[in-house]
Amino acid sequence: MTDCIFCAIVAGTAPSVIVAEDERTLAFMDINPVSDGHLLVIPKAHSADLLDIPPEDLTAVTLMAQRLARDAVDEFGADGVNLLNSCGADAWQTVFHFHLHVIPRYLDKTRDRLPAVPWTPEVPGDRDLIVSLGSRLAAAV
Ligand code: 5GP
Numbered sequence: 293m294t295d296c297i298f299c300a301i302v303a304g305t306a307p308s309v310i311v312a313e314d315e316r317t318l319a320f321m322d323i324n325p326v327s328d329g330h331l332l333v334i335p336k337a338h339s340a341d342l343l344d345i346p347p348e349d350l351t352a353v354t355l356m357a358q359r360l361a362r363d364a365v366d367e368f369g370a371d372g373v374n375l376l377n378s379c380g381a382d383a384w385q386t387v388f389h390f391h392l393h394v395i396p397r398y399l400d401k402t403r404d405r406l407p408a409v410p411w412t413p414e415v416p417g418d419r420d421l422i423v424s425l426g427s428r429l430a431a432a433v
């Protein structure tokens with residue numbers, strides 16, 4: 293796709309620090325890392341987002357992300373890993389070529405600038421709403 297920076301990285305016409313690749317995927321370091329070792333895994337074929345990507349590419353990207361998460365723990369001594377995907381501008385997506393962020397996490401905050409989780413898991417929701425939304429979704433799948 294023209295004007296897609298990640299397609300340009302796949303094509304080799306834009307620079308990147310490539311970490312790994314296979315037939316369907318490419319992994320490269322994020323240019324604005326939020327932690328040491330923050331990288332991105334993308335399908336080589338353009339898909340805009342999670343709703344658009346075909347299952348074979350999603351599977352391949354996810355398996356590559358798992359492999360690199362393990363490597364980051366082993367190689368960098370990460371204490372944990374977050375996988376992150378943003379789908380849609382209102383959900384923080386800024387590059388509209390599907391990608392998984394692989395974000396190694398560290399107790400040492402000089403290596404990790406990710407803020408605390410942006411919601412409060414200990415605040416219970418409205419039980420009726422949870423049940424009603426769950427039922428709607430269950431009926432829709
Ligand atoms: P999003 O905001 O869509 O979830 O993530 C896009 C990510 O792509 C950001 O973390 C951003 O730093 C990264 N990014 C944007 N442009 C480039 C680029 O040209 N090269 C690399 N390596 N990363 C990029």
Ligand code: ZN
Pocket residue numbers: 293296297298299300337338339388389
């Ligand atoms: Zn693209």
